[in-house]
Amino acid sequence: MGDGSDAECARPPARRWAGLARYWGYARRPLVELRTRRSSLPLGWVRSWVYAYILVAFWRAVYGHTAQEAGYTLGQIVSYVVAGQVLNAVLVSTAQERLSQGVRQGTVILDLLRPVALPLALLADGAGMALGSIFSHGIPMLIFGVLVLHMRVPLAPTPLALVVLLGFLGFALLQLLDGLIAYSAFWTVRTQGLDRLVNWIVFSLLGGSFVPYAFFPHWAQGLLTWSPLAGLYSDPVQVWVGRMGAAAGLAAAGRDLFWLAVLMAIQAWVHVRAMRRVISFGG
């Protein structure tokens, strides 16, 4: 008797791609949710604007009268942190929230009762979330950054294309990294509590969202530049502010692809084991 995934492979390619349309069912949820709470969006903008403003004020204070720190001018560092805030819109993942909550409350079995692959469903959910937040969060932040904080924006085609490419890869990396943490819920049951802090430290701080790698100690720079974390904020933002050229940007994209392949393999391995361990609570 064939395995489900074997049967999947035996289908003609056209049918297989048509199967991907199923995941739109997951991707549209965050978009619909966004629509239903559109009236509360302006409050969110104001909050994130104030936050960005404070970050910039912090860097202004750090710089004082110094012209340059670690190779960054004040103008560059301002653009850097604000671009990081814009990128926040894309770097969202719902896997941890959905999966760890799902395992604890037993709702994960409902996702297993759908004719979809769980990892792809989680990915679709995250993609819908990112798509929504580009409009609800990214663009307002971009406008505020340019008009109020005097952020620099890459308008030449090459850096622009590179930023988009690296941003996309960063999104994919985050889904897999977040997904791996999320899958740990099948073993530990409980992954909450520390989560927020750990997420913040790992993804934002070590990803290079508030402080460029150039400010980190040398050994950490070397380590981080090779890790998948550099693909989250550091690379796309460096291209954004003009600190990374096309060649270095492409090399970074290559490293991202390598990590994507590695992480996908790990996730596939973990997924199979998680499915064997499914215990559903309650009921």
Place this chain on the structure above:
Amino acid sequence: MPAAIHAEGLARQFRVLRVRPGARADAGGGRARGYARVDALSDVTFSIEPGQMVGYLGPNGAGKSTTIKLLTGVLRPSAGTVRVLELDPCRQRQRLCAQIGVLFGQRSQLWWDIPLIESFFALRYIYALGAEDFRRQLGRLRELLQLDAFLQTPVRQLSLGQRMRGELAAVLLHRPRVLFLDEPTIGVDAVGKDALRRFLLEINRLDGVTILLTSHDLGDIESICGRVLLLHQGRLIGDGPPAEMTRRFGVRPVLILYFSADGRVRTDQVRDRLPPDCTLEARADGALAVTFDRMALTPPQLLSRLGDLPILDFRLEEASLAHAFLKVYGGGA
């Protein structure tokens, strides 16, 4: 025709942490004393034909929900084999899911923060339903389940009964061939229950949907299921039509007799006129409850034997599944 659901020697164990008193159960295995095995289900074998409506009965913790999870591929069996629509639920989960519907009454599959109708739209994509097909089935369910009043309401604002109707629509949109319902009437009032029962009979009759249903309301099962499976501590202890189950477990009808107040009737006067296997019980309201064996004695025969006593009125209480349930699981009569 092959069986819609077939389980053979089905068993499932759970590992549960034995935690020292005072240690926290969720703090990892550190201070725990080790694991204990719990047999949630042992050696369960049954087969359900396409189009059958079967009630799955058992007290709390008997293993009903566990069985449903095993049949739908969510949990792996520790032993035994399962076939649903000739598929192996665990190995061919995705393919099976497209053809079955599963409802867990205490868990919502609807998306909480968005209007009910949006959950249906999402399911349309997830099950890859054609536009026309979806429109037709949704129209039908809207009518049968009377959903129109709250289609645009966010799910979190629905009442329990409304939500349950929404849940039922959600599991039927893709026209499943087999339906697993785990306590679908939980928290639903009498009117709502009646509507749900009629709805289930309807889809069973019109679409030939096979239904496996668990409920703690025995009325649910008695009124719609032609067959019940009785589960006790993870083992199957009975399988057959509800009436046969009540007979098999020796549950008997009761005739309650009211005598006129002036003609004092002694219990032994009644006893003398009846066969020895009838039991008599004097009730607080002065009436006499006679439990008899319908096979040996019909109610008219019984009454005619007592014809010379001053009977004012009588009432017949049929043996119900609820009585059987109490007798089997409660240890009482």
